Amino acid sequence: MQTSLFDRHKALGAKVVDFAGWKMPVEYSGIREEHLAVRGSVGLFDVSHMGEIEIRGPGTLGLIQKVTCNDAARLKPGRSHYSALLTPRGTFVDDLIVYRLTEGHFLLCVNASNKDKDFEWIHSYASRGTEVRDASDEWALLALQGPRAREILPSPLKKTEFEKKNLNGIPVLLSCTGYTGEDGYEIFSPWSEARRIWDWLMEIGRPMGLLPCGLGARDSLRIEAGYPLYGHEIDDETTPYEVGLSWIVKLEKGDFLGREALLSATPTKDLVGVSMKEPGIPRQGFRLFDPSGEIGRVTSGTYSPTFQKGVALARVTPPLTNAARDEKNISIDIRGKKREAVLVSLPFYKRGP
C-alpha cells in the first residue's frame, strides 16, 4: 500500500521500506540530519499509514470507557489523550490516542500494524446502534514537529488540544500531539488533499530549515523521548504498570477491560533507559548484566543523534526499585563483548520550557 504522498517521497529521493504493508520513507537526506532538524527547527513526516477508527452514535462513550483504560469521560470536545486497549489480563492490545471530536463522536488513532485487530476488538464490544468505522483510508496524517512548528502554523493550541481548521483552504484536524518529544502538530486531512498540505508546509517551512523526515528519524526521536512502541516495549504480555504507564490507567473510572486483572497485578518487569558509557550501539534483544547476572534485555536501541552515543529502552526483569535503578552501572553484551553502560530514568530527552 502507498500513502497519497508516495510520489512526493520518491521525488524527494527517499529511501523506501515496507512497514506494516505500507511503502514508507525511512529517510530522505539522512536520519541524523532529519532528527536534528526536528530538535533544532522543524521536520515534516508522512504518517498516513496510521489507522483511524471513528466511533459515534448511542453508546459511544460507554464503549470507549469499556475498551480503553484512560478516562474518556474527562475529555472535553477538542481534547485528546494517550490511552490503551487492554486484554482482560490487563496487557496491551494496542496503545492509541483518543480524540473527542464532539460529545458523541470520537476518533481513535492506532498503530498501522494493529489496525485491523483493533477494529475487530472494539467492534466486538460495541452494542447495536453504536457505529464503529475503520476510517483509515479517509484520513491522511502529517506530523509537523519541532520548536519552529508554530512559526509555520501559529496556533494557541496547548498540548493534547486540537481544533477543526482550514489550512490552505483544506479542512483538517490540527492537533497539538506528536511522537518526537518536541512541540508541534499532527494534522489529519482528507486522504486526497494531503499533497496540497504537504507542498504548502514544505514551501513555508524550507526557509526555517524544515526537512522532510522518515520513519528512521521518527524512531530515534521517540526512543530519546522514551515513548514505547507496540511490538518493542509493549505487547500482549505486558501491562501498563510494567512500562511506566500507570498514569494512563484510571481504576477509579469504573469497569473497563483489564481493570480486574490490574487491581491485583504484580509487575514482573519494568522499562528503563540505558545510556552507553563505551562505544557501541545497543540494539533490540541485546542482554543487560550486573554482577548478579542477566537483568534484562534491550527492547529498542539506537544511536542518539542528540547525545551522540548509543541509547536504549530496555526491559528489566524483575523490576528494580528507583533507588536501585538510577545511575546503576551495568554492562551490555554487544556481539559477545561486555560494554559499560548506565541505567537512567526516562526520558533521555525532555524539551525545555
Place this chain on the structure above:
Amino acid sequence: MTFPEDLRYSKEHEWIRVKDKTITIGITDYAQDQLGEIVFVELPDEGEIFTKDDPFGVVESVKSVSDVYAPVSGRILEVNDPILDNPESVNEEPYGEGWLVRLEMTNPKDLDDLMTAEQYQAYIKEEA
C-alpha cells in the same frame, strides 16, 4: 556511484585492493549508500585471524547494523583506527580514507571468487 577498475569486489559488498600478499578491504560505494550515514564502526584487533566469509567487523547507521565479512582468509596486519572516531569517512571516501583493515592473505586462491568492477556492477543491478 563509482567502482574503481583496479579493485576486486565481493558478493557481500566489500572491495579488495591486492598488493602482493597484502589485501586492503573496505565497503563499496553501493554498500555505504544502502546503509546511509554511518555512525559507528567496530573493527578487529591486529593479529586476529579470519577465515574467508567470517564476519570481522561491523558498520552501523542510526537504524541498522551490517556485518563485514572477510573476502579472503588471513591475518589482520593493520586497522584503520581513525575511522572509529570519524565513521562518516566510510560514506565520504569508501575507497580512500574510509578503508577498514589490511590483511595478510593466506590463500591466494580465495581471490578467484571475487568479481571485477564490471561484474560487480552487473551483480548489484541484479540484486536491486
